[in-house]
Amino acid sequence: MSLLPLDGPPGPLPAAAPASVTAGSLPAPAPCAAIADPQPTGGHRAAAGPPRFLTRIGRPARRLLTLLPVLLIGVWAVLDWRALYDGTARLATADPWWLLVGLFYTCLGWISASVVRQGALPERLPPGLLVASQFAAGAANHVLPASLGAHAVTLRFLQGQGIPLARATASLALYALVRPIAKTLVLLGFLVTLPGLLRLGELVPDGRMLFLPAVAAGLGLGVTLLLVTVVRPLRRPAARFVRTALTDARRLHTMPSRILALWGGAAAAPLLQASVIHAVGSSLGMTLSWAQVAFAYLAASTAVGSVPAPGGIGPIDAAMVFTLAVYGVPVSLGTAVLIGYRVLTVWLPLLPGVLCMSALVHRKVL
Structure with a gap:
C-alpha cells in the first residue's frame, strides 16, 4: 500500500465520466446501500399517520360532534318552552340591577368549579382553558343527569392536557x-352560628325524606361492590384506581394551595x-335575608341532591319552593324566584x- 507524499505536487484529477454512459452501464451499488434506504414497511406506514379513510370519517364525525350539542339544546328548548317563556316574562318586571348581581354570582360559580378542579390535581392546568372547559361543562351538565355531562367534558379536557386516564378519573372522584362533604360542613356551620335565626324544626327532614338518599347511596355502593366482586376483569382496574386516588389525595393534602382550592372552592359553590x-328574590320583592335563603338552599339541595336529574332541575326546585314557603314566601313568588334562578343559571348561559x-371540540381541546 503506497502513501502519497505530503510535500509533493498533487496528482492529476480523475477524468469525468462520459455523458454517453447509460444507467445500465453504471456499477451496481454496494449491498450496504440497500440498508441505508430501506423500503417502508407496514409498521412505518402506520406510524406516519392514520389511513385516509379514517381521516375522511373523522372529519365529518368531529363536525357532527360540534353541532350535536346545539341540536340537543334546540330540542330541549322546544319541549320546555313554557318554562323559558314564563321565566322570561316574570323577569321582565324584576329589578335589573339585582339581576346583574345574580348574573355576577353565576359567573363566580364557574370560577369556583374551576378552582375545585385545579385543587383535585397536583399538576397546574392552564387557567383560561380550565375556566372555558367548566363553562362548557356547565352546559353539558344540564343535558345529562347526575353531573355525567360535566364529568365527561372535564375528563376529556384533562386527557387533552396530558393527564393519564386513571389519574384524571381519580380527580373526578x-x-x-x-363537594357534598363541604356542603354538609357549611350546613353544620349555619346550624352552629345561627340557631335562632333559622327555623330548624320546620326545615329538618324526617326519616321518610331521608329514605331516598339513603337508598340511592346504598344501591350505588352495593352495585359497585357486586360488579367488582363478580366481574373478574374489573378487579385489577378498580384496585389501580383506588391506589391512584389514595396516592393523589395524600399528595394533594400536603400542598396548602391545593387544600385551599379544593375545600375552599367546594364550600363556596353552594353559597354562590x-x-x-x-x-x-330581591329583584322580585322577596324580603328574606341572605342567611335564610342560603340555609334554605343548603337544606333543599342536601335533602334531594341524590336524585339523578339533569343539573338538579326539578327535585331541588320543588324542595326549594317548600323551604321558602316555610319562611312565609308565597308559593307563586317562590316559583317565580326559582324560574328566574334557572333562567340565569341554565337558560341564559346555555x-x-x-x-x-363546540369551539373547544373544534380546536381539539376536548
Missing part, C-alpha cells in the same frame, strides 16, 4: 366526594348558588356554553 337565588364547547 375526589371532586365528586369533596344561594346568592343567585337571593339576588333574584347557548354560549354550547358554543364554547
Whole structure:
C-alpha cells in the first residue's frame, strides 16, 4: 500500500465520466446501500399517520360532534318552552340591577368549579382553558343527569392536557366526594352560628325524606361492590384506581394551595348558588335575608341532591319552593324566584356554553 507524499505536487484529477454512459452501464451499488434506504414497511406506514379513510370519517364525525350539542339544546328548548317563556316574562318586571348581581354570582360559580378542579390535581392546568372547559361543562351538565355531562367534558379536557386516564378519573372522584362533604360542613356551620335565626324544626327532614338518599347511596355502593366482586376483569382496574386516588389525595393534602382550592372552592359553590337565588328574590320583592335563603338552599339541595336529574332541575326546585314557603314566601313568588334562578343559571348561559364547547371540540381541546 503506497502513501502519497505530503510535500509533493498533487496528482492529476480523475477524468469525468462520459455523458454517453447509460444507467445500465453504471456499477451496481454496494449491498450496504440497500440498508441505508430501506423500503417502508407496514409498521412505518402506520406510524406516519392514520389511513385516509379514517381521516375522511373523522372529519365529518368531529363536525357532527360540534353541532350535536346545539341540536340537543334546540330540542330541549322546544319541549320546555313554557318554562323559558314564563321565566322570561316574570323577569321582565324584576329589578335589573339585582339581576346583574345574580348574573355576577353565576359567573363566580364557574370560577369556583374551576378552582375545585385545579385543587383535585397536583399538576397546574392552564387557567383560561380550565375556566372555558367548566363553562362548557356547565352546559353539558344540564343535558345529562347526575353531573355525567360535566364529568365527561372535564375528563376529556384533562386527557387533552396530558393527564393519564386513571389519574384524571381519580380527580373526578375526589371532586365528586369533596363537594357534598363541604356542603354538609357549611350546613353544620349555619346550624352552629345561627340557631335562632333559622327555623330548624320546620326545615329538618324526617326519616321518610331521608329514605331516598339513603337508598340511592346504598344501591350505588352495593352495585359497585357486586360488579367488582363478580366481574373478574374489573378487579385489577378498580384496585389501580383506588391506589391512584389514595396516592393523589395524600399528595394533594400536603400542598396548602391545593387544600385551599379544593375545600375552599367546594364550600363556596353552594353559597354562590344561594346568592343567585337571593339576588333574584330581591329583584322580585322577596324580603328574606341572605342567611335564610342560603340555609334554605343548603337544606333543599342536601335533602334531594341524590336524585339523578339533569343539573338538579326539578327535585331541588320543588324542595326549594317548600323551604321558602316555610319562611312565609308565597308559593307563586317562590316559583317565580326559582324560574328566574334557572333562567340565569341554565337558560341564559346555555347557548354560549354550547358554543364554547363546540369551539373547544373544534380546536381539539376536548
